[in-house]
């Protein structure tokens with residue numbers, strides 16, 4: 001590893017606050033003055049957390065892989081009692097349990113450890129444990145972050161999701177089922193979040209494009225039982241969707257086929273961020289062509305914060321989609337530009353409580369003038 005040269009002294013970064021923070025005298029003052037001491041401590045702890053993020057993630061992975069949260073769901077236990085069930089020496093398991101308690105997934109009660117609120121949430125959020133488990137692929141892709149960010153590495157992540165891009169050739173059905181399950185489980189939270197911030201009142205028919213196995217459609221059905229619904233996805237994916245008989249299924253590719261007409265709302269849930277601007281332009285143009293005047297398009301996916309960088313979407317999803325190679329995590333402003341290019345107007349970003357689950361953008365096809 002090459003040495004990184006120290007900054008020239010005296011170090012005078014741009015900006016008054018940065019210059020103050022960089023000064024040893026100011027740092028010493030902060031350590032003494034009560035109000036400033038708290039700020040300095042929080043900044044230090046935040047910096048430490050950035051540095052130890054990978055260690056936290058790996059210990060989270062170990063807790064999930066060893067099913068420790070599951071085991072503790074039956075009640076508190078000591079490391080010695082859990083050790084044979086996890087096949088880990090007790091003194092090493094103690095370190096993991098203590099780290100789990102420090103990350104507030106577990107609670108420590110004397111020598112025993114119990115499931116904490118955060119650990120319970122991890123166990124119950126649909127698909128989250130499987131998401132954690134599949135991160136081994138992402139972490140391998142990021143093993144040399146400089147080469148990764150330069151674009152000098154080949155990544156494995158794209159191969160993990162062959163269906164996202166249309167599987168080439170025959171797929172192992174067990175593997176396909178695993179991807180579909182992960183995608184479907186993670187979608188239920190996305191659907192709930194989106195529908196909480198979106199009204200479909202007055203809609204007659206909704207077409208979910210790239211709708212996977214139909215989780216969003218089923219969530220819409222539960223909330224709007226009278227709405228007509230249709231699913232469009234690749235033929236093999238549509239074939240796996242378990243949907244009520246009245247829901248139309250269209251197997252096809254939005255790259256080569258037109259989208260079916262007849263819906264007054266088209267939803268694109270976690271579709272745009274998988275694809276390049278050119279593919280997105282062509283897809284939005286097809287959505288525009290398929291909609292009647294005043295028809296709406298819904299873009300539902302995690303979005304970058306743009307000029308206000310978001311702590312989760314601008315790190316996790318932006319890097320994730322970069323490792324996927326074909327798409328990108330776009331800001332609402334950038335998606336709005338692409339929507340405008342396709343002819344849409346009345347573009348509006350709905351309030352999002354948890355942008356790391358999803359953001360929602362809606363747009364309308366203009367009515368002809370006159």
Ligand SMILES: CC(C)=CCC/C(C)=C/CC/C(C)=C/C=C/C(C)=C/C=C/C=C(C)/C=C/C=C(C)/C=C/C=C(C)/C=C/CC(C)(C)O
Pocket residue numbers: 117121125128131161164186270274320321324356357
């Ligand atoms: C009772 C007392 C005393 C107090 C109560 C206090 C209280 C109100 C507590 C609240 C407890 C509670 C209900 C907690 C709930 C927590 C929840 C719901 C947490 C949810 C977390 C969700 C997370 C972390 C979601 C993560 C999602 C990820 C990582 C998704 C990744 C998706 C990917 C990679 C998709 C890939 C698709 C592709 C291929 C790019 O297209």
Ligand SMILES: C[S@@+](CC[C@H](N)C(=O)[O-])C[C@H]1O[C@@H](n2cnc3c(N)ncnc32)[C@H](O)[C@@H]1O
Pocket residue numbers: 163164165166183184186187190209210211212213216232233234237252253254255268269270271274
């Ligand atoms: C990231 S998944 C999202 C699935 C679902 N909307 C969700 O949020 O869970 C992307 C979806 O787009 C579909 N897809 C990819 N390329 C497609 C194409 N050319 N035509 C139609 N669907 C396609 C995939 O099969 C997959 O179901």
